[in-house]
Amino acid sequence: MNISGKTKVTGLFGYPVEHSLSPAMHNAAFEHLNLDYCYVTFSVRPDLLGDAVKAIRALSLSGVNVTVPHKENVIPFLDEISEESSFIGAVNTIKNDNGKLTGYNTDGKGFMQSLSETGIDIRGKKILIVGAGGASRAIGYYLCKEASEVHLFDVDDKKANSLKEHLNKLKWNVSLAGARSVKDKDFFSGIDIIINATPLGLKPDDPMPVDITLIKSSHVVCDLIYKETPLLREANKIGCKTMDGLGMLLWQGVFAFEIWTGIIPPVEVMRQAIGNRR
Numbered sequence: 631m632n633i634s635g636k637t638k639v640t641g642l643f644g645y646p647v648e649h650s651l652s653p654a655m656h657n658a659a660f661e662h663l664n665l666d667y668c669y670v671t672f673s674v675r676p677d678l679l680g681d682a683v684k685a686i687r688a689l690s691l692s693g694v695n696v697t698v699p700h701k702e703n704v705i706p707f708l709d710e711i712s713e714e715s716s717f718i719g720a721v722n723t724i725k726n727d728n729g730k731l732t733g734y735n736t737d738g739k740g741f742m743q744s745l746s747e748t749g750i751d752i753r754g755k756k757i758l759i760v761g762a763g764g765a766s767r768a769i770g771y772y773l774c775k776e777a778s779e780v781h782l783f784d785v786d787d788k789k790a791n792s793l794k795e796h797l798n799k800l801k802w803n804v805s806l807a808g809a810r811s812v813k814d815k816d817f818f819s820g821i822d823i824i825i826n827a828t829p830l831g832l833k834p835d836d837p838m839p840v841d842i843t844l845i846k847s848s849h850v851v852c853d854l855i856y857k858e859t860p861l862l863r864e865a866n867k868i869g870c871k872t873m874d875g876l877g878m879l880l881w882q883g884v885f886a887f888e889i890w891t892g893i894i895p896p897v898e899v900m901r902q903a904i905g906n907r908r
Contacts, residue, residue, distance in 0.1 A: 631661050631668060638667045639689070640890055643682055643704070644697035647671040651856070651904040652695060655883050658903035659895040667692065667891070674700065683707040686726050693725040693890040695883075696733075701764050708733045717800075718771055720764045723886040736885035737768035737878065741854070744877025750850055754778045756820055758807060760839045761827035762786070762793040765854050769827065774802035781807040781821070784828075818844040825852045831859030838864075845870065854878060856904075880904060 642652050648671070656669035672694070674682040679700055684707075686694060696704050701720040705711060708724065711733035715721050721733035745752060757777045759766050762784035774780050774797055782804060784790035790806055797804045811817045830839040831853060838861055845851065847869035853859050856875040858866075865872050880901055887895040 631657060633668060634666070636666055638692045639670065640667060640692050640694060641670045641672050642695045642697060643672050643674045643679070643700055645674055645676060645699060647673050647697070650697070651879065652883060655880065655900040655903040656887060659887060659900050662896050662899045663893065665891065665893070676700070676703070679703055680707050683724075683731065686724065686731060687729050691726055693723065693886075695886055696722050696724060705733060707731075714738070714771065718764070718767045719796075720767060722768075722882065723889055725889050734886075734889055735768055736882040736889070737765065738770075738772045739885055740880070740882030741769045741878045742772045743881040743884075744873065744875075745852075748871075748873045748877065750823070750852075750871065750873060752777050752823060755822040757781065757823045757825065758783065758812075758821045758840075759825045759827055760784070760812075762790040763827065766793060766827040767796070769825070769854075770797050770804070774800070774804060777823075778803070780804045781811070783807040783809075783812050785809075813841055813844075815844055818849075819846075821849065823850040823852065825854070826859070826861055827854050829855070831855050831861055834860075836860070876904065 642650055650671055653669050660667040676699060701722055704721050708731045711721060715733050715735040718735050721735055722737050723734040725732050753776045755777050756779040757773055758781045760783050762782055782790045782794050794804045794806055826839045828839050830836045832855060842864045845865055845868055850871045851865035852873045853862050854875040856879045862872045862874055884895055884897055
């Protein structure tokens with residue numbers, strides 16, 4: 631990759647960002663297509679987020695991705711956000727169009743595409759989402775359109791109830807799964823797909839997000855963390871169909887790439903790039 635005075639810059643705002651796989655996949659795609667772009671990470675402290683957004687205009691960055699902890703807090707600094715981002719309440723992609731900053735959210739769409747290519751059909755299925763944070767909002771926006779039932783569980787009941795009420799504004803059938811439900815064998819026997827949308831599994835000593843003894847081989851188990859977590863490892867032993875979060879990471883990046891450049895990127899090149907760095 632040759633960097634020149636004409637090179638267009640994209641990147642990632644987050645805190646921390648050192649672990650990110652995004653530079654590898656985006657730079658591989660730029661190089662493959664011979665596009666004069668580059669992708670870098672920006673470690674942005676929360677108290678400096680507003681200044682960082684102003685810098686997108688000041689430095690004529692083509693756009694950036696946004697990750698933890700800025701996805702929600704970045705919205706007030708933008709000129710416009712997509713309808714989807716407005717409902718989800720979070721932005722993960724910003725495009726700079728001659729100084730006008732527009733926010734998008736490609737996380738949910740990326741998750742749905744990863745389900746599709748893994749061969750997981752959610753139509754008419756009963757789904758349990760564990761965790762009620764921003765990731766749950768993003769995937770819930772899509773899951774609720776096709777699933778027959780969506781159950782939410784979070785150790786913070788108020789947080790789960792808030793998300794339930796938010797999703798049900800669109801007349802979807804979302805209900806809460808309380809602490810008793812997620813320990814109940816009969817409840818689990820009625821669930822088709824279990825999705826971990828919490829950070830549990832990032833650290834070796836993290837507890838399981840659900841009781842592994844209640845999971846059966848008929849369950850589909852997904853984890854938004856992009857590695858084989860203890861949950862997925864145990865589910866694989868049981869014989870479940872499983873999916874980690876690497877596909878979601880890939881496809882949200884594919885859609886962000888297209889927003890910035892107007893070009894459909896080489897998906898397999900990007901997939902290989904993050905696979906090699908995992």
